[in-house]
Amino acid sequence: MEYSSRKEQIFKAAAKLFRKKGYEASTMRELAKMLGIEAASLYSHIKSKDELLETICFRMADELLRAIDEVNDLYFNAEEKLATAIKNHIKIITGDMDSSTVFLRDWRRLQEPRKSDFIKLRNKYEFGFTQILINGENENVFKAHDKKFAVLTILSAVNWVTEWYNPNGSMTPDEISEHLYKFITSGLEVKPVM
Amino acid sequence: MEYSSRKEQIFKAAAKLFRKKGYEASTMRELAKMLGIEAASLYSHIKSKDELLETICFRMADELLRAIDEVNDLYFNAEEKLATAIKNHIKIITGDMDSSTVFLRDWRRLQEPRKSDFIKLRNKYEFGFTQILINGENENVFKAHDKKFAVLTILSAVNWVTEWYNPNGSMTPDEISEHLYKFITSGLEVKPVM
DNA sequence: TAGGTAACCTAACGATAGTTAGGCAAATTT
DNA sequence: AAATTTGCCTAACTATCGTTAGGTTACCTA
Numbered sequence: 001m002e003y004s005s006r007k008e009q010i011f012k013a014a015a016k017l018f019r020k021k022g023y024e025a026s027t028m029r030e031l032a033k034m035l036g037i038e039a040a041s042l043y044s045h046i047k048s049k050d051e052l053l054e055t056i057c058f059r060m061a062d063e064l065l066r067a068i069d070e071v072n073d074l075y076f077n078a079e080e081k082l083a084t085a086i087k088n089h090i091k092i093i094t095g096d097m098d099s100s101t102v103f104l105r106d107w108r109r110l111q112e113p114r115k116s117d118f119i120k121l122r123n124k125y126e127f128g129f130t131q132i133l134i135n136g137e138n139e140n141v142f143k144a145h146d147k148k149f150a151v152l153t154i155l156s157a158v159n160w161v162t163e164w165y166n167p168n169g170s171m172t173p174d175e176i177s178e179h180l181y182k183f184i185t186s187g188l189e190v191k192p193v194m
Numbered sequence: 195m196e197y198s199s200r201k202e203q204i205f206k207a208a209a210k211l212f213r214k215k216g217y218e219a220s221t222m223r224e225l226a227k228m229l230g231i232e233a234a235s236l237y238s239h240i241k242s243k244d245e246l247l248e249t250i251c252f253r254m255a256d257e258l259l260r261a262i263d264e265v266n267d268l269y270f271n272a273e274e275k276l277a278t279a280i281k282n283h284i285k286i287i288t289g290d291m292d293s294s295t296v297f298l299r300d301w302r303r304l305q306e307p308r309k310s311d312f313i314k315l316r317n318k319y320e321f322g323f324t325q326i327l328i329n330g331e332n333e334n335v336f337k338a339h340d341k342k343f344a345v346l347t348i349l350s351a352v353n354w355v356t357e358w359y360n361p362n363g364s365m366t367p368d369e370i371s372e373h374l375y376k377f378i379t380s381g382l383e384v385k386p387v388m
Numbered sequence: 389t390a391g392g393t394a395a396c397c398t399a400a401c402g403a404t405a406g407t408t409a410g411g412c413a414a415a416t417t418t
Numbered sequence: 419a420a421a422t423t424t425g426c427c428t429a430a431c432t433a434t435c436g437t438t439a440g441g442t443t444a445c446c447t448a
Contacts, residue, residue: 006280006394008394010285018224022302022303024216024217024219025303027213027434027435027436028436028437029434029436032230036317037395037396037397038396038397038398039437040396040397040437040438040439041395041396042398043436043437043438044394044395044396045395048436048437048448049436049437078229105299107218109216109219127397133382136382141383142382142383143383144382145373146373150377150382151371152357152358153351153354153374153377154351155354156350156351156354156357157347157350159350160346160347160349160350160405163346163350164346179340179343180347182345183344184381184382185381185383186380186383186384187377187378187380187381188276188327188330188336188337188338188344188378188379189336189379190209190289190381199426202423211414212435221404221405221406222405222406223406223409231427232426232427232428233406233407234408234409234426234427234428234429235426235427237406237407237408237423238424238425242406242407243406243407355424389448390447390448391446391447391448392445392446392447392448393444393445393447394444394445394446395442395443395444395445396441396442396443396444397440397441397442397443398439398440398441398442399439399440400437400438401437401438401439402435402436402437402438403434403435403436403437404433404434404435404436405432405433406427406431406432406433406434407430407431407432407433408429408430408431408432409428409430409431410427410429411428412425412426412427412428412430413424413425413427414423414425414426415422415423415424415426415427416421416422416423416424416434417420417421417423418419418421418422418427
């Protein structure tokens with residue numbers, strides 16, 4: 001179809017509103033106002049407010065999972081894998097800042113059992129990164145005493161981008177990815193040159 | 195005084211509740227139930243729900259700022275400064291997980307003009323870290339092409355600890371600080387040995 | 389052209405939120 | 419002992435929330 005359906009428009013507006021105000025602080029009446037309709041009219045298209053949150057969170061999770069699986073399937077070495085995984089991650093979250101902010105910040109408001117499902121997906125994603133580190137250790141290019149710790153730290157760094165990234169700012173997503181990759185692999189320290 | 199005042203008990207319970215549910219999703223009736231009183235009784239001690247959030251956020255901000263100022267005042271070299279700043283940060287946030295979670299997650303719900311005040315304090319704290327990096331560059335021990343970027347990444351890593359730290363877990367705050375310092379300065383990469 | 393459906397509307401329901409008013413009893417102060 | 423304060427109570431107000439019911443209009447399709 002040429003244009004996005006009304007339902008898709010609602011999801012998009014919801015992501016934008018939830019990002020700005022947070023899920024709990026956003027009202028259906030505000031969302032409706034963004035779309036130029038009455039709150040009750042939303043229910044011709046969606047089942048509930050929870051459906052909006054679920055859809056936004058799980059779409060994002062699915063997209064990220066697909067990306068990490070693809071990276072781990074392709075036969076790069078660990079360094080390439082990590083660089084690509086970071087690059088994909090940044091591309092995905094900067095590509096839809098509204099959804100990714102909701103995905104990172106408001107998933108806690110999901111109702112059970114969807115919340116548990118979500119956490120499982122997130123753990124799966126984390127494990128995708130863990131595999132890369134294991135890979136890197138075997139290839140003797142990465143060291144990480146505590147891999148779980150390392151993965152969480154890496155993900156915290158890449159996810160923090162949602163807090164400050166500006167599409168009109170000076171850094172492109174790929175530049176951010178490069179910076180992050182360098183930081184994650186080398187850190188701050190000046191290495192002895194000789 | 196021997197025991198904490200009723201008002202302090204309320205702040206503490208509020209931090210615990212807000213951490214679990216988030217500020218917006220927490221109700222005064224729930225908070226009252228935790229303390230074994232009626233919701234209306236809370237208002238003998240506090241002015242409003244907003245006061246709870248404000249107090250929790252600003253106390254944390256003040257404590258962190260005091261710590262970074264102290265570090266920058268003491269005449270350590272940049273490496274010592276960074277290590278101590280991280281150690282202090284981790285000690286403070288692991289020392290009060292309830293408050294620090296609220297501080298990191300719910301500050302967005304602060305009302306203006308307190309919200310702007312809060313952001314100013316946070317920027318001041320960030321600048322404390324920036325100064326350490328500048329220091330380190332002058333001493334030729336740290337490199338950071340984009341210092342703002344580096345500081346945000348460092349803080350995202352240290353703040354993420356609130357998401358998984360468990361006082362009864364296997365890592366002590368000081369061990370976490372050491373891990374983080376190593377990661378932040380060296381990253382993952384295996385350095386060429388010779 | 390008749391029938392159906394998609395997309396909206398107004399009105400309102402029931403639940404729940406933060407907060408206030410006013411009072412009572414125990415503890416503290418004078 | 420009298421007076422005041424502290425800490426709680428019950429009851430209720432007002433606002434706002436997500437959502438439903440039922441109706442109207444415009445468009446598409448058979």
